[in-house]
Amino acid sequence: xxxxxxxxKIRSFRDERDWSQFHNPKDMAIAISLEAGxxxxxxxxxNPEEVEERIVERxxxxxxxxxxxxxxxxxxxxxxxxxxxKAMEEKIRVNAEKYPxxxxxxxxxxxxxxxxxxx
Amino acid sequence: xxxxxxxxKIRSFRDERDWSQFHNPKDMAIAISLEAGxxxxxxxxxNPEEVEERIVERxxxxxxxxxxxxxxxxxxxxxxxxxxxKAMEEKIRVNAEKYPxxxxxxxxxxxxxxxxxxx
Amino acid sequence: xxxxxxxxKIRSFRDERDWSQFHNPKDMAIAISLEAGxxxxxxxxxNPEEVEERIVERxxxxxxxxxxxxxxxxxxxxxxxxxxxKAMEEKIRVNAEKYPxxxxxxxxxxxxxxxxxxx
Amino acid sequence: xxxxxxxxKIRSFRDERDWSQFHNPKDMAIAISLEAGxxxxxxxxxNPEEVEERIVERxxxxxxxxxxxxxxxxxxxxxxxxxxxKAMEEKIRVNAEKYPxxxxxxxxxxxxxxxxxxx
Numbered sequence: 001x002x003x004x005x006x007x008x009k010i011r012s013f014r015d016e017r018d019w020s021q022f023h024n025p026k027d028m029a030i031a032i033s034l035e036a037g038x039x040x041x042x043x044x045x046x047n048p049e050e051v052e053e054r055i056v057e058r059x060x061x062x063x064x065x066x067x068x069x070x071x072x073x074x075x076x077x078x079x080x081x082x083x084x085x086k087a088m089e090e091k092i093r094v095n096a097e098k099y100p101x102x103x104x105x106x107x108x109x110x111x112x113x114x115x116x117x118x119x
Numbered sequence: 120x121x122x123x124x125x126x127x128k129i130r131s132f133r134d135e136r137d138w139s140q141f142h143n144p145k146d147m148a149i150a151i152s153l154e155a156g157x158x159x160x161x162x163x164x165x166n167p168e169e170v171e172e173r174i175v176e177r178x179x180x181x182x183x184x185x186x187x188x189x190x191x192x193x194x195x196x197x198x199x200x201x202x203x204x205k206a207m208e209e210k211i212r213v214n215a216e217k218y219p220x221x222x223x224x225x226x227x228x229x230x231x232x233x234x235x236x237x238x
Numbered sequence: 239x240x241x242x243x244x245x246x247k248i249r250s251f252r253d254e255r256d257w258s259q260f261h262n263p264k265d266m267a268i269a270i271s272l273e274a275g276x277x278x279x280x281x282x283x284x285n286p287e288e289v290e291e292r293i294v295e296r297x298x299x300x301x302x303x304x305x306x307x308x309x310x311x312x313x314x315x316x317x318x319x320x321x322x323x324k325a326m327e328e329k330i331r332v333n334a335e336k337y338p339x340x341x342x343x344x345x346x347x348x349x350x351x352x353x354x355x356x357x
Numbered sequence: 358x359x360x361x362x363x364x365x366k367i368r369s370f371r372d373e374r375d376w377s378q379f380h381n382p383k384d385m386a387i388a389i390s391l392e393a394g395x396x397x398x399x400x401x402x403x404n405p406e407e408v409e410e411r412i413v414e415r416x417x418x419x420x421x422x423x424x425x426x427x428x429x430x431x432x433x434x435x436x437x438x439x440x441x442x443k444a445m446e447e448k449i450r451v452n453a454e455k456y457p458x459x460x461x462x463x464x465x466x467x468x469x470x471x472x473x474x475x476x
Contacts, residue, residue, distance in 0.1 A: 001204055001208055002122070003121070006204055006207050013215060016220040017220050024170065025170055026165065029159040030159060030278060030281075032159075032188065033275065036152040037152060037271065039148050040148040040272065041272050043144065043145040043148055043268075044268050044272060045269075048145075055199060063201050066196050066199075066201060069151065070192055070207050071210060071211065073185060080174060080185075082182050084186075087182050087186040087189070089120055089128070091183055091187060092128050095132065101136050104136055105135075105136050106136070106137035146401060146402050149268065149397060149401050150401060150402075152271065153394050153397065153398050153401060156394035164388075240360070241359070244446060254458040254462075255458050255461050256462050257461075257463075263400060264400040267393070267397040267400055271390070271396075274386070274393040274426075277386050278387060281383040281386055284383065286383075289381065293437060297437075301444050302444075302448055304433065304434050304439060309445055309448060311426055311427055314423065318416075318419070320420050323360065324358075325420050326363050326427050326428055326431070327358055329421055329424035329428060330363070333370065342374050343373075
């Protein structure tokens with residue numbers, strides 16, 4: 001099943017429940033943010049080894065949180081008429097120009113300097 | 120380009136920069152959460168009409184935030200050996216059982232009762 | 239009881255459990271973000287009237303989420319040697335200069351333009 | 358200056374700008390979540406030593422993010438008629454019963470088991 005078919009399934013799921021009335025862009029963005037928090041919560045207070053243990057022990061739940069984010073994100077993109085795969089491809093191209101490999105390679109400092117989420 | 124090809128591009132982008140050392144699951148989950156916040160920020164303090172205006176005026180930026188979330192999420196799933204499309208399909212099936220259409224249709228109350236992000 | 243006395247109580251609570259080893263700044267910031275998500279979740283999918291109803295029906299829980307954020311934030315400030323009340327006072331002064339009342343008064347547009355969280 | 362006086366200042370700041378029309382509980386909760394993200398962003402991709410360096414190098418900004426969260430949180434509590442200090446004191450008491458020191462002391466496992474943000 002490809003992303004287009006998944007998107008069809010998401011639309012059907014929503015429309016069979018008449019939930020599009022609640023799925024305005026602002027609440028969808030809130031939902032994505034909350035689901036991202038549920039994923040992150042698995043790793044709270046944990047050092048790298050404990051994170052790895054958590055991933056083994058709670059694999060199903062973590063996969064489910066990742067799927068929740070992906071489902072809301074796919075629906076939001078679809079609602080806004082955005083082709084998600086094209087948007088990703090375009091963004092990878094933009095990032096490749098913004099962070100030339102030879103300039104930022106392997107350096108935490110450079111990574112930090114150039115690669116912050118806010119930039 | 121399909122999601123598998125995009126995933127290859129994401130891997131190449133990261134490895135050309137030797138950034139996998141920073142992309143542990145905890146920081147990836149933080150990054151996803153922060154990018155989700157950047158998307159949500161577009162709608163802060165805005166009523167439904169203002170949200171629609173924002174979407175028109177800042178379409179490119181909003182698309183770019185959505186792509187950022189999708190890129191980190193795709194990489195995290197790949198790093199964890201999770202097939203993202205299968206995980207989405209599986210979760211849609213679970214949700215369909217959890218929220219039977221005939222029970223939850225069109226009711227904000229029922230939606231709220233059954234459909235909260237934490238459940 | 240004032241904020242200084244509350245801060246003492248937070249320190250005692252943590253130290254009696256020997257939890258300061260987990261309370262590094264990064265995890266504290268994650269915890270604050272997750273607690274903020276739990277507060278926000280109360281209002282997901284809700285229009286203004288439903289938000290008001292929720293506040294009446296779940297007052298205790300909402301108060302408890304607000305307290306959780308405040309407790310982690312107070313401890314983090316204390317751990318970093320930041321006087322939280324002074325920091326707030328200082329920030330209000332900075333904001334007052336940044337957003338002169340006569341320029342931004344009552345205008346959603348101006349508010350949005352000048353008052354975004356990212357600025 | 359105590360928290361009550363700070364709360365007065367926050368109210369005046371808002372009312373001089375006629376901004377209470379935007380400060381509904383849902384948007385206030387979004388704003389708190391976004392400010393928490395801005396704090397967390399300082400520590401993204403950083404190991405413990407790099408976090409400590411960041412705290413030294415960006416002390417003013419980090420203090421400012423903490424103040425932003427505290428200001429919105431204080432205003433929201435005030436708007437909802439919640440006494441923030443009493444709410445904190447009450448929550449510390451509840452937590453003390455929920456996590457008895459002798460049971461959870463110093464154990465990451467126990468801490469995790471009993472101390473997750475969602476519980």
